[in-house]
Structures are given as C-alpha cells and as structure tokens.
Amino acid sequence: MNKITIYDVALRAKVSLATVSRAINNPEKVKPDTRERVLRVIEDLGYKPNAFARGLASRKSTTVAVIVPDMSRASIAEMMNGIADIARVYKYSILLYILDQEELNQEEILKEIIAAQVDGILYLNDEVTPDQYEFLQRMRDEYRIPVVLTNTMYPDHDDIPSVSIDYEKAAYEVTKKLVDEGRQNIFMVSTVRKYMVNDLKESGYLRAIEEAGLTPHIMRTSGRVNVNTEHFHEYFRNHKVDGVVAVRDSIAVSFMNVARQNHVKIPSDISVAGFQNTKYAILARPALTCVDVPIYDIGAVSMRLLTKLMNQEEVTTPEVILDHSLIARGSTL
Amino acid sequence: MNKITIYDVALRAKVSLATVSRAINNPEKVKPDTRERVLRVIEDLGYKPNAFARGLASRKSTTVAVIVPDMSRASIAEMMNGIADIARVYKYSILLYILDQEELNQEEILKEIIAAQVDGILYLNDEVTPDQYEFLQRMRDEYRIPVVLTNTMYPDHDDIPSVSIDYEKAAYEVTKKLVDEGRQNIFMVSTVRKYMVNDLKESGYLRAIEEAGLTPHIMRTSGRVNVNTEHFHEYFRNHKVDGVVAVRDSIAVSFMNVARQNHVKIPSDISVAGFQNTKYAILARPALTCVDVPIYDIGAVSMRLLTKLMNQEEVTTPEVILDHSLIARGSTL
C-alpha cells in the first residue's frame, strides 16, 4: 500500500520532479545518461504515475469512452475485442457506458463523460436518432472531444467520422442472389425499432427488388425470439414466401425454425439469408447463408481512427467503408 | 468548452469552495438554506465536478475495474449488462480491461489498475490459475482494493468473495437426468483449457456417473466450432455414445449437428444437454435441454457485493450461490 510518487523517484535518481516527468513523457528532452538512470529507478521502485494527478495536470486522460446500447448483442461484444486490442497498443483505457433501455439519461451520461475528461468517444449504437447525432456534435464542437461512429453512419452527414461496411450494397447483393435463384416473393425481415443500419439494409433490398420488377415486402418484428416466432407463424398463414433476407443472423435462424414447423423445406421451398456471420449462422442447420461483416475489424479500425483524431493527425476519409463478402451456405440454393 | 469549476459555483452562490464541496458530498453538514442555494447554482451552471481533481484529492475514484478474458463469449457479455445496471445505481464508472490471449501482461495490468486507483475489481475470468489468484490477493492485501470473483470460485479458499451458481450440483443434476432416462454411455464434453468452472462441472458429472455405476468419459475439445466438429466426427467413429453433457450450449449444439450428420437421431438415439441457456440453446433444433444459469443476476449481484465491500459494509457470506434450474427441451427424452 506504499504509494510510490514521482518524488521518491526524483530523490533516488537525484534529479528534480520535472526531469522525471520529462524522462517519461518527452524522453528526447533529457540527456540519455540521466534518462536511463531515471528509468532504471522507475523500474526498480515499480513506480507508475498516478492517473488522476496526471489527468488533472495535463488535462488529458488517455481514456476513451465507449458508448454501447446493449452489451449482449453478439456483434457488439465482438467489436469490443477489436477496440480493446487497438486501445492497448496505443495505451488508452476504456471507460464503458452502457445506455439503459429508455436512454432518458442521455444528458446525465454527457455530463459524466465530460467530468471524466475522456480524450475520445466511440459510439457503437446502431440506432442514431437526430437527437443523438446532435448530442455527439455537441461533444465534438463544444467540448472538443473527437467522436467516431462504429458500425453505423448518419445519412447525408460526414462531419462525424464513421466506420462500417456498405450495408446498402450488401443488402442489395444478398437480395440479388435470391432474385437470381428465381425467387418471386422475397421478404425482408427487419426490426421494429428504426435502427440506422437496418434502414440501409432495407433500401438495398428495395433496390434489388425493384430492379427485378418484383413486389417488396418488409416485415418488421422484434429481435426477441419468443416474440418473433409468434409473428412468423402468422405470416405463414397469410403470405406466400419463397425467400427471406433477415437483418440479423439470429432472426434468420428463428425464421427457419418456424418455417420448418410449418412443414416448409429450406432451401428447396424457401431461401433464407442473414447478416453478420455470427456463430448462430454457423451452428444453424441448414447453415445460414449470410453477409460476412468484419465485426472485429470494424471495432479495431474505429479505435485506430479515433487515436488519429485524438492526436490531431490528418484524416483523409471521414467515412471508412470496410469490405464485406457473401458466404453461401445450405440455407440458399 | 467553458470549464465551469467549483470556484464559479462558490462565487455565484456567495459561499466558499468548502461549502460547495460539502453541499455535494455531505449535504447534511450544510444548512438546508444554503445547500439549496448552492445546488440551484450548480444546476443553473450545469456544473459537474472534475473527476480527476476529485480523485486526486479524495483518493477515491468511484470507478471499478472489470477484468474479462474475451468479450465475445455470450455469457460474459450478458453479465456486463447486469454489472452496468447496478454500477449505474451506485454511481460507479466501469473501466474495462480485456486480457489478451497470452495474459503475459498480467503485471502490466496490475500496475495500470493501481495507477487508475479503482475502488474495486470484478474478475470475470472463469479460468483462475494459482498465479492469478495470488495476483488478486495482492490487490486486496497490498493495495486494499476489494475484489469479487464473478461466475467462478477458487476451491478451498473463501478469502476472496465470489458469486456464482453451484456448478457441481448443476452438472450432477443434468447428468442424473440422462441417467434416469436410461442412458448408459454418457459423455461429458469439456474444454481443453482448464477453466475453474468446468472442473466443477466435471466433478458433478463424475459424481452422478459413479453413483449410477457407469463409466465416465470426459472428452476435452476446443470451444471453436471448426475445431470441435472435426473432433466430434472422430468420436462417432470410435465410440458408442447415447448421452452428452456439454459445458457450454454452443458446444452442445455443435455436437448435435455432427451427430445428425452421422445419421444419429436426437433425442431418440442420443440425449444432449448444455449449460447456460443462451440463445444458441433456444434457436437450436431440437431445442437444447440445459441448465439455466442466471447470468445477468450473477453480474448484478457481484457488483452489488462489490459496492458493499467498497463501503466497508459487513458482508456475511463471502460465497454467494445463486439458484439455477434445469430446462428440459427437445434434445432430451
């Protein structure tokens, strides 16, 4: 419990505090000789600068805030791994803010984040309302805290940098695949809440359907299994379906289960495709055809982008689009 | 970007800094009259105390470190939700440390955590080696930082509090269920790495098997789907199996898929059961029988326990065991 301060180091190395501080933060500004001596003492004593004192004096925290909606979504968890790996490389700590369902405390969180004096913000919520976008703009303009949108984008705005894949194009491609299989009644299964990325998926779907001269059908259901199965059953009674593109793997799998219960064969009767390439897609039977989204990379690249912004480095492309691919498996022809 | 400090508040409310500080932290020590005036000024100015200055002066951070191995494990992500919800209630921030695979930087992380001066530590790694346990003991003894083990326990030690379910008993029960179904060749599918909780599951399995006079078979495979399917295929060639208890849902589902590929019927030929009751279990077909582990609660309760420790409240039971239940679905008779 013996707190080793910069004083102890200075005393032992026979230099002033200032020199110790410099040896740590601006090594080039101190004579190699003394620098080495100081660093050795630091090593010996196991000294580690107190983060609070440091933050207070420098007005920098080497901490980034990661704001997420719900940790248990598979995609978000995997993104965190990418974020953390890069954060470690650049020596940033991660302060985690999980929004509660209502998100009424937006203002509260803003204040908390300001008080914490984070150097940057990663926003992982794929639902970006105008309110929330404005909130992020304020963070950036009023408080000079760089922000990166991870796995989302806000249409017609490129003032806040973002990292994601081209969801519109991906949805177009996967829908096109079903069209090429000769499917006539292709449904998109989306979510009730208007997630930004799902909007993009919907418009990609629409483009492919219209291009083929077919009729679009968008069905919005809940992400929760017990709710959507009920919903799907109803659909089978009332609609003719021979193709489904779901906005998430888990929803696609859930749909497949209901289809089977209704004695429909996959893929002979219905082709099904999902998004993300999670374990759900791989473990399902038949295995799910889906868009492979490089989730880990999206996390890693956003964190890297954020470090650049925090260091005021020049950022050429404010909207980073990563590559995706289509993985064909047993759920389609 | 206008920094509002405690000075501004003091000036405007016509009191000293000390009084403002007290109005915030020890409201009972300031006259209701002035307290209200101060609080109103705080509200008006939108003042929020600077976390660094506060941390430096008080030597408290109102921050807890959450140490996790790998964010993308479904159970860990859901636990985070429970942790975050309770943390919010008690106004703690969450500093996230994701261990890298090698965990060679254990010492590094220790120093970082000390520098950050967190008030408490939640350790979510279900693999606790003697080294790591010692590391946590040091944290507690040397630096007086309370630690709680979440979803693990360290056998024969109760000096570090823990929250989990009785995995030994749960494994016993689920194995017993297969025994009662008349299964004769029940395998446990565990992991190659020696996770603490998996050890407990294994011994619960062994107890049930021995009690029934059967021969135990423990197979250790990888959690990764592409690796373990290969492994499972081999097993089918060389072993007679009519029951499987897997340490995780996803492994159980993976096994079921391989079984089907080998033209084995579930549950008529083989009963399969898993652990956790994740979405994998619900979405699988047949749906997976499994032990329902209250993951969210485990997270929430550990965080609550940690707050008690941080406030030096009396903690009567250092080992909290939450209830579990067995959910029977289509993968067993």
Next chain:
DNA sequence: CATGACAATGAAAATGTTTTCAAAATAAAT
C-alpha cells in the same frame, strides 16, 4: 447574562502530476 455545546462556514493545506519559465551547463562560433 455569561457559558458551553454544537452547527455552519471559510482559509488553507494537501493530493501527484505536467508545464512554464528561468537558470545553469554545454557546445559552437568567433
């Protein structure tokens, strides 16, 4: 009315760094 007890306040110290500014040491140039 004086006295003591206690509540409410303020001044100043303490927290452990970084950073600025000036001084000292060294190197380069004349």
Next chain:
DNA sequence: ATTTATTTTGAAAACATTTTCATTGTCATG
C-alpha cells in the same frame, strides 16, 4: 578565450478538488 546559441535542468505555478482545522454564529442552560 570570449561570446553566442543550444541543450539540459530545476523551482515553482497550475490543475480542481477534498479535507483539516480554526473561527464564527446560534441556541439552550445555568
């Protein structure tokens, strides 16, 4: 050898709070 420029160092200020200690104000009690 002196002057000038440059590098290296140290003293002290700044960062924004909390906390200690002393002082003032308030009230009840003898």
